[in-house]
Amino acid sequence: MKIAVTGLNATDNPGPGVPVIRCLKEAKDLNAEIIGLFYDSLDPGIYMENITSACYMIPYPSGGLNELYDRIRAIHEREKIDIIIPTLDSELYGFVKLEGKLNSLGIKTFLPTVEQLNIRAKDVLFRFCESNGIKAPKNILANSLQDLYSIPKEFNYPVVVKGIFYDAHIANNFEEVKNAFNKVRMKWGFPIIIQEFLRGDEFNVAALGNGTGEMTGAVAMRKLYITDKGKGWAGITIDDNRFLELSRIVIEKTKWRSGIELEFIKSAETGEYYLLEINPRFPAWTYLAPVAGQNLPYAMIRLTLGEDVKPFSGYKIGTIFVRSSWDLISDIKTFEKITTFGEIEWRK
Amino acid sequence: MRKYIVPDTIAISDSGFLFMPSTGETFNLNKIGKEIFQMLQKGGTEEEVFKYILDEYDIDKSSFEKDFSDFVAQLQKYTLIKEE
Structure with missing residues (x-):
């Protein structure tokens, strides 16, 4: 099986592509080759060893969906992709709109609908929360x-x-x-x-909705270190059912179909839980989930294949991630292939 | 005779490393802090803690009263204990 994953920008504002791939590689029952899809020739995920078998540049959806579709079709002719996992917020509308055409090529996806994406959009989140009894700033x-x-x-x-x-x-x-x-x-x-603006500690939940309103899994994490861009650079899994209950409500009300990240803040003043954002894809810290006991991306692959996936129960509390900055060394020939041809093959 | 309740979920290791699973917060207690916390965790009263510390360590009662009061205030601030 071949699974294509986007979001290889493992930078200081990291995309979820590389961690999603690490989760899939962690799944012992999954025999899949990973194809990386990238937008920028310096996306670090392209250069990482044992992450992808090959990487291909694709055009931004904002540049035209036809161009994106044509490029994916050309890659598909070579690679015979079975599943695509888009992992970036900004590309999701484009991929959702292309879902039917991709399915016709034989490429499966597991995506929310445009209506579901609209419900959680940052400009209407407050209304959604208000009508479902969830506090939001x-x-x-x-x-x-x-x-x-x-x-x-x-x-x-x-x-x-x-x-x-x-x-x-x-x-x-x-x-x-x-x-x-x-x-x-x-x-x-x-x-x-x-x-x-609310003062308090920040907590995030990575979860998976199966599209019927059921939450297949969810892992809650407290950010231990936050960068100046507001990104969690270290975190720890926690045991607070309130976060999971709120996530369950969101997934149930939206009938969410895909990975999802919910960002909360616990008010230092009142101790109340506020939902800050819903991100319509797995977070960049997703790799914490399988280590804690819930391989959410692999569960999503199984749902994509139409398998019956039982909801996860619990996860290991106190599992910690610490993100690192690590220089990858490459050579000019590799860079030439990536920039000139928009592709690189790592298969030996 | 004051008593304190320690939430069941709080775990403390032999080294005095304390983990609160509901928030992910961690704390480090020194040897005496750990001993006092473990006594409170087992349902020990303030009186029992005083007796143990004054017997075991070279400290006068009034100094320990102040230290204990500060320590308890810190534990309460971080919701690690609450008064029964």
């Missing part, structure tokens, strides 16, 4: 500088200024809000989300 959507003038009435400073897909800045006054607004607007466009 208040927010306003800004589509122009003019909208920023409503902030002081709604919240106290600091506030969080967030892009629709990525990026978040903490702003302590109106001037900082304007600066952050412009930065995010240039990068990610509108709307910009202005969110109430």
Whole structure:
């Protein structure tokens, strides 16, 4: 079997591709070759040993779905891909729209629907949470500088200024809000989300929904070290059922079909649990899950193949990940292949 | 005679490393801190802790009262114990 995985950007803002691949390689019952799909010739996952059998550059979905489809079809003619796992938020809409055409080629996927993606989008999350009894920080959507003038009435400073897909800045006054607004607007466009800032510890859940409303598995983690980009650089699995219950509600209400990451904050002031974000794919720390006892990506492969997957029960508490920075050494010939031909084969 | 409750889930190792599974928080207690915590965990009263420490270590009662009060306040702050 051949499984293609995107998101090989294992950088300081890491994509989930490499950890998802590590999970699949951990599955003893899975005999699969991994094909890496990348957008940038310097994505570190391309250069890692024993991660992929071959890697191929693909065009960004924003550049046109036809181009993306044509490229995948060309790769498929060579590789005969059985399953594709897109792992990046920004590419998901594109892959969801291509799902039917990919299925026609014989490539299976396990993706949420456009409706499901829309429910959890950062600009409508508050409404979703409110109607399902889940606490979420208040927010306003800004589509122009003019909208920023409503902030002081709604919240106290600091506030969080967030892009629709990525990026978040903490702003302590109106001037900082304007600066952050412009930065995010240039990068990610509108709307910009202005969110109430909550103090507290951050907790994340990696989970898998089977598409019927059932949660196949979930692992909760507390961030032990957070980078200046807000990324968890170390974390520990924890035993707090409240996070799992809230994740179960989200998966049940959305009938989520795929991997998912839920980001929570436990308010230092009130001790209440707030849902900050729902990310529509496995997180970059997914590899913690199989080590703790739940191989969620492998379970997703089994669901993709139509197998009956029993929900996981429990996981090992106190399992820790510490992310590292590690230089990969390559040579100019390899780099030439990757940049000039957009592909590299590692098979011996 | 004050008593304290230690949540069942809290685990403490021989080295005094303390892990709170519900939050993932970890703490390090020194030898005496560990002994006191383990006594509280086993349901020991404040009086029993005082008796043990004053018998075992070279410290006067008023100094230990202050140290114990600070220690208990720290444990309560991190929700590692609560007063019964």
